[in-house]
Amino acid sequence: MARRVEQKAAARERIAAQLAAQQAAERRRRLLLAVGAVVLVVVIVGGLITIRLAGGGKKTATGASxxxxxxxxxxxxxxxxxxxxxxxxxxxxxxxxxxxxxxxxxxxxxxxxxxxxxxxxxxxxxxxxxxxxxxxxxxxxxxxxxxxxxxxxxxxxxxxxxxxxxxxxxxxxxxxxxxxxxxxxxxxxxxxxxxxxxxxxxxxxxxxxxxxxxxxxxxxxxxxxxxxxxxxxxxxxxxxxxxxxxxxxxxxxxxxxxxxxxxxxxxxxxxxxxxxxxxxxxxxxxxxxxxxxxxxxxxxxx
Incomplete structure (x- = not known):
């Protein structure tokens, strides 16, 4: 009886450890996605600024300032x-x-x-x-x-x-x-x-x-x-x-x-x-x- 109780407790600990590991992995995945999105925005904005400064693209007029x-x-x-x-x-x-x-x-x-x-x-x-x-x-x-x-x-x-x-x-x-x-x-x-x-x-x-x-x-x-x-x-x-x-x-x-x-x-x-x-x-x-x-x-x- 005592052995069965010990086995159940060990199983619960393994499940808890697996859940903790899954949650940690999910947090890392979300963090990587967020960082990736920020990097992508920075790259896009930087590219646009570079094009603007270099005068790239077709030169067109815009509306009244x-x-x-x-x-x-x-x-x-x-x-x-x-x-x-x-x-x-x-x-x-x-x-x-x-x-x-x-x-x-x-x-x-x-x-x-x-x-x-x-x-x-x-x-x-x-x-x-x-x-x-x-x-x-x-x-x-x-x-x-x-x-x-x-x-x-x-x-x-x-x-x-x-x-x-x-x-x-x-x-x-x-x-x-x-x-x-x-x-x-x-x-x-x-x-x-x-x-x-x-x-x-x-x-x-x-x-x-x-x-x-x-x-x-x-x-x-x-x-x-x-x-x-x-x-x-x-x-x-x-x-x-x-x-x-x-x-x-x-x-x-x-x-x-x-x-x-x-x-x-x-x-x-x-x-x-x-x-x-x-x-x-x-x-x-x-x-x-x-x-x-x-x-x-x-x-x-x-």
Missing amino acids: GSADASLVTALSSIPDSTFNAVGAEGVQAAPSAITAPPLTANGKPKVLYIGAEFCPYCAAERWPVTVALSRFGTFSNLGTTHSSGSDVFPNTATLSFHGATYTSQYVAFTGVETTTNEQVGNGYKPLDTPTAEDQKTFDTYNKPPYVSSDGSIPFVDLGGKFVSSGATYSPQILAGKTQTEIADALKDPSSPIAKSVIASANVYTAAICKLTNNQPAKVCSTEAVTAAAAKLGTGKS
């Missing part, structure tokens, strides 16, 4: 008259043309209408002088920063975005329409802003010969129904490889190629806007540069 910081907006709105005067309008390759059309207005003020797209390198170039010119008459809020498509000509041209931006001025109204992002979807780009029926009609009516040289090009700018511009007024190549901050910094130097192009175009846009505001404010419209730039405005078309 958000609102332009205050220093960038300040730089564009605080260019001194001396810089505008030093640059003049010689760097402009194509100026807005005068047209005969009904006045384009909003809230009782002459309206500047811009229609473009974030993927477009020519739009990327033209937003700079449009913004600089309008900043002489009012204030932008919520300007975005983005760049043109990485797979188009002049790839990844650094620029601003009018998507979601607002503009306040006692002299002139502004509508900025960005019809698509720079993110490719199939053979096109992801839709963004939709023009109003009225703005679309303006685009369809005046963005073609004889008002402009080509049919349906962007960017399209209508200044109060008195002037229109289609395409860029200078080459986007001027901005190649520059960041938004570098472009804004270059505007401080009137001898820089960027200033000679951007500010020259801004002077011409300013001259056109002054025609809409009856030369108000005088401190802007009576400057040497604006007076000279007015001569660059194209002849009337109807």
Whole structure:
């Protein structure tokens, strides 16, 4: 009887030992799996970082990076008259043309209408002088920063975005329409802003010969129904490889190629806007540069 009890006790001890061994093995297996998962994540993340740093993979543009910081907006709105005067309008390759059309207005003020797209390198170039010119008459809020498509000509041209931006001025109204992002979807780009029926009609009516040289090009700018511009007024190549901050910094130097192009175009846009505001404010419209730039405005078309 005692021997049988001893045998049962020994059996229980063997079973307990086996269970303990199985549990220990299971803990080791789980630990190894957890460590393996962590190592795998580290390897993947490290690989992605290496690719990013090495510039691997196809270079493509991404969406707008958000609102332009205050220093960038300040730089564009605080260019001194001396810089505008030093640059003049010689760097402009194509100026807005005068047209005969009904006045384009909003809230009782002459309206500047811009229609473009974030993927477009020519739009990327033209937003700079449009913004600089309008900043002489009012204030932008919520300007975005983005760049043109990485797979188009002049790839990844650094620029601003009018998507979601607002503009306040006692002299002139502004509508900025960005019809698509720079993110490719199939053979096109992801839709963004939709023009109003009225703005679309303006685009369809005046963005073609004889008002402009080509049919349906962007960017399209209508200044109060008195002037229109289609395409860029200078080459986007001027901005190649520059960041938004570098472009804004270059505007401080009137001898820089960027200033000679951007500010020259801004002077011409300013001259056109002054025609809409009856030369108000005088401190802007009576400057040497604006007076000279007015001569660059194209002849009337109807």
